[in-house]
Amino acid sequence: MKTIILSLLLFTAMASLSAQSSDGRLVAYPGGKTYMYRIAFRDKVGTTGSIAQPEKFLSKRALQRRTKQKLIIDSTDLPVSEVYLRQIRKSGLKIVALSKWNNTALVRGNNIVKLEALAALPFVVSNKQVFASPDSIRPQQLRVKFQDRLMLLDSIATDYYGIARRQIEGFNGRQLHNHGFTGKGISIAVLDAGFMNVDRMPTFANVNILGTRNFVSGTDNDNDVFRHMDHGTKTLSTMAVNQPSVFVGTAPQAGYWLLRCEDFITETQAEEDFWAAGVEFADSVGADIISSSLGYHYFDDKRQNYSYIDLDGRTALISRTASMLARKGIVLVNSAGNDGMGTWKKISVPADAPDILTVGAIAPDSLNAAFSSIGPTTDGRVKPDVMAFGCPTSVVSGRGFIIQDTGTSFACPLVAGMVACLWQALPQKTALEIIDIVRSSANRKEHPDNVFGYGIPDFWKAYQSNRSSTEQ
Numbered sequence: 001m002k003t004i005i006l007s008l009l010l011f012t013a014m015a016s017l018s019a020q021s022s023d024g025r026l027v028a029y030p031g032g033k034t035y036m037y038r039i040a041f042r043d044k045v046g047t048t049g050s051i052a053q054p055e056k057f058l059s060k061r062a063l064q065r066r067t068k069q070k071l072i073i074d075s076t077d078l079p080v081s082e083v084y085l086r087q088i089r090k091s092g093l094k095i096v097a098l099s100k101w102n103n104t105a106l107v108r109g110n111n112i113v114k115l116e117a118l119a120a121l122p123f124v125v126s127n128k129q130v131f132a133s134p135d136s137i138r139p140q141q142l143r144v145k146f147q148d149r150l151m152l153l154d155s156i157a158t159d160y161y162g163i164a165r166r167q168i169e170g171f172n173g174r175q176l177h178n179h180g181f182t183g184k185g186i187s188i189a190v191l192d193a194g195f196m197n198v199d200r201m202p203t204f205a206n207v208n209i210l211g212t213r214n215f216v217s218g219t220d221n222d223n224d225v226f227r228h229m230d231h232g233t234k235t236l237s238t239m240a241v242n243q244p245s246v247f248v249g250t251a252p253q254a255g256y257w258l259l260r261c262e263d264f265i266t267e268t269q270a271e272e273d274f275w276a277a278g279v280e281f282a283d284s285v286g287a288d289i290i291s292s293s294l295g296y297h298y299f300d301d302k303r304q305n306y307s308y309i310d311l312d313g314r315t316a317l318i319s320r321t322a323s324m325l326a327r328k329g330i331v332l333v334n335s336a337g338n339d340g341m342g343t344w345k346k347i348s349v350p351a352d353a354p355d356i357l358t359v360g361a362i363a364p365d366s367l368n369a370a371f372s373s374i375g376p377t378t379d380g381r382v383k384p385d386v387m388a389f390g391c392p393t394s395v396v397s398g399r400g401f402i403i404q405d406t407g408t409s410f411a412c413p414l415v416a417g418m419v420a421c422l423w424q425a426l427p428q429k430t431a432l433e434i435i436d437i438v439r440s441s442a443n444r445k446e447h448p449d450n451v452f453g454y455g456i457p458d459f460w461k462a463y464q465s466n467r468s469s470t471e472q
Helices: 010-017 060-068 082-089 112-120 165-169 174-178 231-240 270-284 317-324 408-425 431-440 459-466
Strands: 035-041 094-099 104-109 124-132 187-192 208-214 255-260 289-292 331-335 357-362 386-389 393-396 402-405
Touching: 035 112, 035 270, 082 094, 082 104, 094 270, 104 112, 104 270, 112 124, 124 270, 165 174, 165 386, 165 408, 174 408, 174 459, 187 231, 187 270, 187 408, 231 255, 231 393, 231 408, 255 270, 270 289, 270 317, 289 408, 331 408, 331 431, 357 408, 357 431, 386 408, 393 408, 408 431, 408 459, 431 459
Parallel strands: 187 255, 187 289, 208 255, 289 331, 331 357, 357 386
Antiparallel strands: 035 104, 035 124, 094 104, 393 402
8 A cells, every 4th residue: 555645545436547457457667677766965066056146046936935934045955966967967877856955866777787886976975776666567547537517416505615614614714714815825836646637627727726747757757747646636626626605625716836746656765755856846936835645654665664763854855855844934734644543553754744734634523533643753742733624525536526535635735725824814924933823723732642733723713813913
């Protein structure tokens, strides 16, 4: 089972979208045996960037976000050395992902001797294999047919939010919307496995999609994020769909970047590099919030599995990256995981990172869902941070149906959308302040624990308690 934080029902629901052909056949991995190595560099000598000219590698919106929160540009923001990258390319290897914050490159090739030899380069401090392609895979299923409009019979026609009413009322979020705070002007990057049919379904026609990008190197190298997998379609729908009386999400007027960074065919540590590249891109284009329903702790190569001791926010590359986001001015909202009923039970990475909002799942009776992963982190921090509807959540599938799906994957974007509304209402707050405000508004803040975290946030209370006197 992949450790993408899918709903417990995802694999059943996706059976109709299965990549396996009717006769169960497998096909060879495209391009034959392939490997990927994570290279960490000693320094950034030869970088093309300068701290004095950040506009060359960060957008105007990204710089405005940093300036507003009084955040400095530092050496982690500088691009990886182009001198070093050129030397790697000369050996015939392909660089498929970069992380300037971690000063790493993900290098791909089919010659393992050449990849291993990179460790001897004087500017390389570590060289780790993070991917080896399987011998065979199931054929990838492309788009499925979808219905043109959401069905009214699935809705609550007497209420503006339709079937999604209880999801926003669980946060006391209707009041924010009633005061005009619906996420307008806030940019949310959605990191997921695929957004099947979002570009074609009329349901998403009025969603403000700012752009898309595919960071996964492997079987599908194009930038079409809409062809495979509807997990991202579902997570996006909880925030962005705006069909009054049928389905209205938690941030219907926000802008959305749709970023694919999960390889749903394999499970390897290379996906941490894809994720890091995705969040750094989100930073560069000026995203304010990242909604990530992804997480990892075991892999196809069992030798790379994480242990409980690794849940310290520093060990996994993905967690180190997540830990930096708030100090870049971005609020990361990440799902806790669905391992509460398994042998692992704990949160996954990057849900262990500090200074993010890790989201667990509750049922409509406000009790925790048994599958929702628990804390604490190895260094004793409370996790999850907050809870939201995830057992079940109303979502829109890639077939265009409103369905009830289950998992922290869907609790996460509900919170991310409400964070967008809150930040629109409190525009002078920093990312760190917004995270603290959300935790402080929750119903268990006086006695947080590692099942519920700080509890269910009350976003109207968060606004009321923190707006300035001039706004009152």
